[in-house]
Amino acid sequence: MLKIRNLHATIDKKEILRGINLDINAGSIHAIMGPNGSGKSTLANILVGKENIGNISGTVEYLGKDLLKMLPEERANLGLFLAFQYPTEIAGINNMFFLKTAFNNLRKQQGLNELDALDFMALVKAKSKIVEIDEEFLKRPVNFGFSGGEKKRNEILQMLVLDPTLVILDEPDSGLDIDALQIVAKGINALRSPNKSIILITHYQRLLDYVVPDYIHILYEGKIVKSGGKELALELEQKGYGWIEG
Amino acid sequence: MLEKDLKQSLAQEYKYGFITDIASDELPAGLNEEIIRIISSKKNEPEFMLAWRLKAYAKWCKMSPPTWAKLKYNKINYQDIIYYAAPKTGKNQPKTLDEVDPKLIETYKKLGIPLREHAKLAGIAVDAIFDSVSVATTFKEKLQESGVIFCPFSEAVQKYPELIQKYLGTVVPYNDNFFAALNSAVFSDGSFVYIPKSVRCPMELSTYFRINAAKTGQFERTLIIADENSHVSYLEGCTAPMRDENQLHAAVVELIALDHAEIKYSTVQNWYPGDEKGKGGIYNFVTKRGECRGTHAKISWTQVETGSAITWKYPSTILRGDNSSSEFYSVALSNNMQQADTGTKMIHIGKNTKSVVISKGIAAGMGQNTYRGLIKVLSSADNARNYTQCDSLMLGDKCGAHTFPKISVKNKTATVEHEASVTKISEDQLFYCRQRNIKKDDAVTMIVNGFCRSVFQQLPMEFAVEAYKLIGVSLEKINNSSG
Numbered sequence: 060m061l062k063i064r065n066l067h068a069t070i071d072k073k074e075i076l077r078g079i080n081l082d083i084n085a086g087s088i089h090a091i092m093g094p095n096g097s098g099k100s101t102l103a104n105i106l107v108g109k110e111n112i113g114n115i116s117g118t119v120e121y122l123g124k125d126l127l128k129m130l131p132e133e134r135a136n137l138g139l140f141l142a143f144q145y146p147t148e149i150a151g152i153n154n155m156f157f158l159k160t161a162f163n164n165l166r167k168q169q170g171l172n173e174l175d176a177l178d179f180m181a182l183v184k185a186k187s188k189i190v191e192i193d194e195e196f197l198k199r200p201v202n203f204g205f206s207g208g209e210k211k212r213n214e215i216l217q218m219l220v221l222d223p224t225l226v227i228l229d230e231p232d233s234g235l236d237i238d239a240l241q242i243v244a245k246g247i248n249a250l251r252s253p254n255k256s257i258i259l260i261t262h263y264q265r266l267l268d269y270v271v272p273d274y275i276h277i278l279y280e281g282k283i284v285k286s287g288g289k290e291l292a293l294e295l296e297q298k299g300y301g302w303i304e305g
Numbered sequence: 306m307l308e309k310d311l312k313q314s315l316a317q318e319y320k321y322g323f324i325t326d327i328a329s330d331e332l333p334a335g336l337n338e339e340i341i342r343i344i345s346s347k348k349n350e351p352e353f354m355l356a357w358r359l360k361a362y363a364k365w366c367k368m369s370p371p372t373w374a375k376l377k378y379n380k381i382n383y384q385d386i387i388y389y390a391a392p393k394t395g396k397n398q399p400k401t402l403d404e405v406d407p408k409l410i411e412t413y414k415k416l417g418i419p420l421r422e423h424a425k426l427a428g429i430a431v432d433a434i435f436d437s438v439s440v441a442t443t444f445k446e447k448l449q450e451s452g453v454i455f456c457p458f459s460e461a462v463q464k465y466p467e468l469i470q471k472y473l474g475t476v477v478p479y480n481d482n483f484f485a486a487l488n489s490a491v492f493s494d495g496s497f498v499y500i501p502k503s504v505r506c507p508m509e510l511s512t513y514f515r516i517n518a519a520k521t522g523q524f525e526r527t528l529i530i531a532d533e534n535s536h537v538s539y540l541e542g543c544t545a546p547m548r549d550e551n552q553l554h555a556a557v558v559e560l561i562a563l564d565h566a567e568i569k570y571s572t573v574q575n576w577y578p579g580d581e582k583g584k585g586g587i588y589n590f591v592t593k594r595g596e597c598r599g600t601h602a603k604i605s606w607t608q609v610e611t612g613s614a615i616t617w618k619y620p621s622t623i624l625r626g627d628n629s630s631s632e633f634y635s636v637a638l639s640n641n642m643q644q645a646d647t648g649t650k651m652i653h654i655g656k657n658t659k660s661v662v663i664s665k666g667i668a669a670g671m672g673q674n675t676y677r678g679l680i681k682v683l684s685s686a687d688n689a690r691n692y693t694q695c696d697s698l699m700l701g702d703k704c705g706a707h708t709f710p711k712i713s714v715k716n717k718t719a720t721v722e723h724e725a726s727v728t729k730i731s732e733d734q735l736f737y738c739r740q741r742n743i744k745k746d747d748a749v750t751m752i753v754n755g756f757c758r759s760v761f762q763q764l765p766m767e768f769a770v771e772a773y774k775l776i777g778v779s780l781e782k783i784n785n786s787s788g
């Protein structure tokens with residue numbers, strides 16, 4: 060599904076990503092771990108087409124297409140979704156309206172009919188239940204005044220409604236209390252299917268207890284220095300990143 | 306439905322820029338006493354009107370244009386302007402729609418304003434003003450049944466001179482300011498409304514202003530009187546052809562609300578804004594003022610200002626009656642080279658008077674958007690209250706948003722609150738939208754619409770749709786110009 064080859068990114072003469080290679084097959088969950096500033100968010104942002112992230116070289120193939128050549132909305136349209144580490148607040152756009160516009164844009168481009176307000180409402184209600192989001196949140200402006208945890212859950216709700224093919228979750232667990240962590244995990248697991256893949260960026264083993272990854276990669280100073288199964292996370296938790304350096 | 310309309314309109318340019326090829330009865334350019342006498346005699350006016358005009362003219366000659374606004378424009382040569390232009394449709398005014406030149410009816414149809422009474426705007430009475438004169442007023446008979454008077458100003462001068470004499474100039478005196486004095490001297494037509502005691506006007510009243518002839522100024526005058534315990538909602542719309550030269554529009558609007566009366570006045574202003582380089586467009590210097598003359602009277606202003614090269618406009622309310630109240634809701638957008646200096650004045654005189662001001666300014670391109678407001682509480686105004694919220698939204702780095710709120714309070718029991726905010730649409734917000742499969746243009750439109758919503762909600766339904774469309778069209782130009 061996704062093939063990253065020799066991906067480099069340089070911002071202000073500083074090389075943030077230093078040759079990333081990664082293959083992701085349909086139906087798999089890959090966790091990416093690594094210390095602060097190692098380049099995890101940068102990688103995620105490059106994949107979804109954020110502009111002005113310096114000089115980028117290398118290739119990324121997604122569903123057989125040259126991903127780096129596409130506009131962000133084209134990528135989204137092909138089922139690529141990023142749950143942001145820091146979701147942006149947009150005063151003035153109603154959360155429900157935002158989600159409906161995004162959703163119906165997808166439908167249109169897939170040649171499907173737009174859902175009317177009632178059908179869409181029913182869909183959103185069903186998905187909100189999974190992530191235990193109250194209807195009141197749908198009436199508020201996008202992320203506006205949401206608490207950290209509420210923002211994260213709202214990202215998961217968007218993910219479930221838009222039903223993407225490849226999801227990148229950038230620290231969906233940071234700042235969550237124990238209950239919210241389980242809710243978010245439930246949401247992520249609800250998306251799992253043999254034709255969808257997930258890239259899960261996290262610092263903690265804890266989330267991986269609930270969302271069990273097929274692979275774990277450790278990103279360190281812009282390079283994947285170690286890959287392995289889920290046991291890697293435990294090892295990392297015990298030994299810390301010093302273990303990598305050593 | 307709104308969203309769909311918006312989408313369609315996004316593909317449009319200024320679509321009202323056409324010129325109607327119709328013979329026009331014009332006076333030569335320039336202004337002097339003789340011109341004023343001719344205008345007055347063309348209108349067959351009683352003596353008191355001519356005297357009033359001449360008094361205004363004499364005063365105007367001694368006045369100079371205001372310079373305090375944050376506006377830059379070339380000096381207007383008042384001798385180059387034609388002060389009277391009327392479509393030639395027979396000597397006298399048409400009496401029924403059948404006598405109106407079909408070309409005019411066609412013009413209004415193109416503007417989306419059907420003058421035929423059975424047409425789709427059913428439920429809204431329309432007065433159509435083409436250049437200097439009123440060409441048609443619909444639903445007259447139906448309104449008359451309830452005693453409502455809604456007619457061209459010139460007709461009111463003939464039929465109801467006592468009402469005109471009693472109220473004209475009592476809110477905006479002939480010497481109020483440079484542009485009001487000019488208007489008082491040369492105004493050629495406009496709308497007149499009188500709602501009798503305890504009558505709720507059975508339909509929305511609306512005037513559409515259209516400038517057509519080249520080099521003409523438009524100087525209309527609107528006078529609305531809501532007698533005790535009456536209610537009226539009035540809408541005003543305007544468009545003009547795309548021309549390379551600037552055209553002057555200097556209107557005066559006076560509202561009078563007596564005891565327990567309510568007037569709701571809405572404007573969707575879409576004069577031609579000029580091109581991206583700032584060529585052409587309407588200079589809009591307008592004096593609008595209402596007076597809550599009676600107790601518990603209420604006046605609401607809602608304005609959507611999008612289409613002038615220059616906007617100089619401060620719809621204001623004098624809260625004279627005890628317990629009277631007023632609201633001002635405004636969206637003003639300046640794109641490209643447009644400049645808007647707009648706001649309101651709330652003058653609290655009566656006890657327990659209340660006012661609310663919600664102003665939303667949007668600046669884009671090289672546009673300059675200024676909010677200028679005055680909240681004045683006189684010593685007599687015990688327990689007066691004002692709340693002002695003044696928000697600016699900036700799109701891009703070359704535009705400007707400015708606010709000049711002035712507060713003057715002479716009574717210790719008054720409460721005056723002011724809130725202000727300036728927002729820029731951030732790249733992060735746009736990227737967030739794009740990641741969710743919403744294009745940049747659509748994202749901007751959504752954000753701006755959200756920004757304007759609290760004002761648009763005040764508009765009657767048809768006008769709200771119009772307002773969203775207008776903002777969509779204006780934004781289309783923003784997205785094109787900022788690349």
Ligand SMILES: Nc1ncnc2c1ncn2[C@@H]1O[C@H](COP(=O)(O)OP(=O)(O)OP(=O)(O)O)[C@@H](O)[C@H]1O
Pocket residue numbers: 070071075093094095096097098099100101102112144
């Ligand atoms: N626009 C930018 N300009 C300059 N430096 C940047 C920019 N964006 C990212 N960086 C730098 O790139 C490095 C990687 O940042 P990134 O956000 O990808 O880290 P991360 O692995 O996601 O960290 P965290 O775990 O703290 O979220 C950091 O040193 C950061 O300061």
Ligand SMILES: [Mg+2]
Pocket residue numbers: 099100101144229
């Ligand atoms: Mg990060």
